Amino acid sequence: MNNTELEGVRDVWEHLGATDPYWAVLTEDEFHGGEARARFFDSGRAEVAGLLKVLDRDDWPEDTVAVDFGCGVGRISFALAEHFGTVVGVDVAASMLAEARANNPFPERVRFVHNDASTLPFEDDSVDLVVTVITLQHIPPSLTLRYLLEMIRVVKPGGRLLFQLPSHMPKPQPLPVTACRANLTPVNAPRVLAPGESAYVEVDVRNDGDRAWPTGQLLNLGNHWFSGGEPRQWDDGRMAVPGPLAPGRTARVGLRVNAPTEPGEHELVLDLVQESVAWWAELGNPVVRLPVSVIATSGAAPAPVADAAPEVEVEVEVEVVEEPPAGGKSMQMHGIHKDLVVGLFEQLGCRVLAAVPDDRAGSDWVSYLYAVEIGEYELRLR
Known part of the structure; x- marks a missing residue:
């Protein structure tokens, strides 16, 4: 065993x-x-x-x-x-x-x-x-x-x-690249976390593709952690995007994330993934980067962002990232x-x-x- x-x-x-x-x-x-x-x-x-x-x-x-x-x-x-x-x-x-x-x-x-x-x-x-x-x-x-x-x-x-x-x-049918377009808008996100602390990020996911996203095709919101431009914790959290979701429609998704164990300045990177097919960053869709300070103090607590994405100083960019070993404490x-x-x-x-x-x-x-x-x-x- x-x-x-x-x-x-x-x-x-x-x-x-x-x-x-x-x-x-x-x-x-x-x-x-x-x-x-x-x-x-x-x-x-x-x-x-x-x-x-x-x-x-x-x-x-x-x-x-x-x-x-x-x-x-x-x-x-x-x-x-x-x-x-x-x-x-x-x-x-x-x-x-x-x-x-x-x-x-x-x-x-x-x-x-x-x-x-x-x-x-x-x-x-x-x-x-x-x-x-x-x-x-x-x-x-x-x-x-x-x-x-x-x-x-x-x-x-x-x-x-x-x-x-x-x-x-069931083996998912890969969505056409023209359907793999989304706008990710964080609604609530942490700015400060303790090492290894869990928190929730609420994200409005809008279908910017040319067709509806069907159910049963393993489409999830996920996240990674970066520091200094390098991946520190890959493939941390997952939450399904509810479907079917027609073009132009938005669904709010709550994602549980787990902070890295090393203190410092980190980036929480949000992306969509069709499981067993591709992360959408690889298909040219923008990821969302949120700055998060991981502070090793006993009194540290997450400070949620109350309303809109601009308040968390979101920097959006297109990026193709390579996959390091998985980590985190998420249920599988x-x-x-x-x-x-x-x-x-x-x-x-x-x-x-x-x-x-x-x-x-x-x-x-x-x-x-x-x-x-x-x-x-x-x-x-x-």
């Missing part, structure tokens, strides 16, 4: 849990800073009610033990507790679990376990149900496969797994093809009850919600 991969996952989610845990779970603007918390947890109830309909089982005993893998701040765990006797939330980030424990309305029946290992902290055949949604998609495939094998190990024969996992990204998306997932469980004596097309991974992915019945098997992984 690649410990570096696991450490990377842990570091990302510790960072997100410490800075904006609710938004990290559901990336909607209303959940920044823990706002709309009641609606956040209500969404878990609605989601679990829908999930349980896929399980094809209604005869759960009162002493059922359900595990919420990748529980975050407890959105699904608390909802499961309204249906099952014991719920255990498991997460790689202690910062997320601290928030979950502070919110726990069922302390007698819901507990949370910090687990930053590639195994699960349960005995063989010891739980009845494992549920995980919008979690495995942020874990590298080699780790996801390991965790799926661990779930088979810990669930009792006849128990269930219910998990969501992207399968693959991963998938495992449906054929491999189904084949894995069938090979190990399990029965795939359902593989329902699912939209939790967004329009850029083909994703499925799987319901699996665990069978008798001999494989034991340690």
Whole structure:
């Protein structure tokens, strides 16, 4: 097992849990800073009610033990507790679990376990149900496969797994160069950040091309960091540009960025990218450069720019940039093809009850919600 991969996952989610845990779970603007918390947890109830309909089982005993893998701040765990006797939330980030424990309305029946290992902290055949949604998609495939094998190990024969996992990204059709024209206007942006600090940039993205930007073509707003004219952190944040977006129309996009760890004067460079095709700077579209001071003082805090782009002294220029190694603490998306997932469980004596097309991974992915019945098997992984 690649410990570096696991450490990377842990570091990302510790960072997100410490800075904006609710938004990290559901990336909607209303959940920044823990706002709309009641609606956040209500969404878990609605989601679990829908999930349980896929399980094809209604005869759960009162002493059922359900595990919420990748529980975050407890959105699904608390909802499961309204249906099952014991719920255990498991997460790689202690910062997320601290928030979950502070919110726990069922302390007698819901507990949370910090687990930053590639195994699960349960005995063989010891739980009845494992549920995980919008979690495995942020874990590298080699780790996801390991965790799926661990779930088979810990669930009792006849128990269930219910998990969501992207399968693959349909190959995007490259947009014509004449469509790859945009005006990027920052609305809110930081001027000062502490090393490694996260912040949000709001950008009005206007389609200046000659045709609509369709959905499902992996069009994102992204950013890089430069200092002294040299790239310091490439490929930092990503956020999808909502579509379809007709020529002349504007969409506001909120992008989470992570400051470089080295203090000094930096440039936050904003660009559009069609994934697996090209950054639009390479196609002649202007990038936007925003000066940001990274200051290593304990009292430093981001100073947002209130209104318009001129207030952040935006310098716009066309530039083709070369790609250095990736960096930053942004959540990543991963998938495992449906054929491999189904084949894995069938090979190990399990029965795939359902593989329902699912939209939790967004329009850029083909994703499925799987319901699996665990069978008798001999494989034991340690």
